[in-house]
Amino acid sequence: MRCVIARFPFDLTKSGVLALMKGVTPGIITGESVTVGRRRYPIKQVGQVITRQDPRDFTSGEVVRAMTRLGFTCHDHLRAAPVRVPTPLQNASALLGGAPLDV
Secondary structure, three states: OEEEEOOEEEEOOHHHHHHHHOOOOOOOOOOOEEEEOOEEEEHHHHHHHHHOOOHHHOOHHHHHHHHHHHOOEEEOOOOOOOOOOOOHHHHHHHHOOOOOOOO
């Protein structure tokens, strides 16, 4: 399938992408990602491997669009659950062995 990434046309196939990504260790996912085979890769890493271009030369949206058209599952940015941080008063109370305060 012909896909345009960073103004360059690429003839990509699902089997071709699988072959290119075979043996590539997934990087740390900090944004959008795509599942290739059994692994989940950062979208920019996949774009870099399949286009052999610097990740700054293309957008993640271009790669997401191409991977979706090829039948891969793309994922939005993972958001962590909010962490409750104790206030200084709650922290001091806990250190002194007092009952926890719900402020």
